[in-house]
Amino acid sequence: MINKVVSTVSEAVADIFDGATIHIGGFGEAGSPVELIHALIDLGSRNLTIVSNNAGSGNVGLAALIENRQVKKIICSFPRTAISVVFPELYRRGEIELELVPQGTLAERIRAGGAGIPAFYTPASVNTPLAEGKETRVFNGKTYVLEHALKADFALVKCHAADKYGNLVYNKTARNFGPVMCTAAETTIVQARKIVEVGQIDPECVITPGIFVKRVVEVSKPADESILVAEKRRYPWN
Template sequence: MDKTVPSLADAIAPIGDGAVVMIAGFGGSGAPVELIHALIDKGPKNLTVINNNAGNGHVGIAAMIEQGMVSKIVCSFPRSSDPVAFNTAFTAGTLELEVVPQGTLAERIRAAGAGIPAFYTATSYGTELAEGKPVEEFDGKHYVRERWLRADFALIKADTADTMGNLTYRMAGRNFNPIMAMAADCTIVQATRIVEPGGIPPEQVVTPGIFTDRIVEIAAPVQEETLIREGAVYP
């Protein structure tokens, strides 16, 4: 039941070419930067990345795009504060983009974790985002059918984990982390602190250990915004 691994390289070892990878975070809040950079070091190609945005600067997801690792990104905000990596790849035609409204993105992920293959939402009806999708009318209003969104792997940032995989999050860093942990076949976690079983009060557990597969301790995680302000480039 001990799900801890000794290093970042061990944590991301199962991720290979062609994988679908969910990466948690709302901007830099809750983003598992160390896991992302370890994945860059490994260098798998042709990845599909699911995230709230398409990265900023030259670190994190943006660095993955610059390294030619990402063939498709599914997100709500492809252009954020410093989207140079996305702009370059998308303009060059090397990166496919699927834009999903933020609430719909969260619900598609949550639905996958709950075992719900599809649902209806009024969001995007009558827009280009609804083209090709089934539409039905309920009580005089039109709704678009959306499919669940699953992944082979999820990269998660937790505040505290126990060795069995139970997780807590710090403030807004929670964001997409819990639902992504439920929607992936293999959930890989970096935690600021790892404690023994019982070290997290049961009522404080947000993500139960059943949804966690691999955990690595990163005692002093970096913040994406700090790296960008310092002009960091990875690798």
């Protein structure tokens, strides 16, 4: 019998170990699995490498995970926003590592990781500091840079609806990195706004097929990160 549904976020993240590499979905607040991240803060795993497009806002979600000193390194394309304070401060003090990756290269490295492709050539970043030291090759007169796949031990992803097989649908631009991250982790953990009966998601409309998902947990009223940030909330809750 296949049933990927677990009942709590803490149960969902319970096996995340020290030193793990974790894909965390989201583009800013859209699609950020805030409740799963908070459960990871409660769990306390340390020395984590986080792959995520941004580095969090305010003092909740991903920013709170970093503030709690659980993150050794972040692999991301845009680690600052108007309201990010935690990462920039630690970065300037040299207390967190940053691997800066062009956004499309980041997405493709994760996609490749999930698709069994160890590396690929891309035109993005050629002749820039982000290609320094990397192998290049000319195809049809144009230079490309070699980029390697990016797999993770875990992926934390937020979606709109899931069933017990792990089939997922997303909501608008909250989809962003979710589908590729689901494919590229040993253990993919998903928080869904609702869990529906098998068969209720039209097979034509499934965005992430259940084979890529290990666990789903229902979080029916996920926090809006920007509201938490505006209210100056912190996690663990102040």
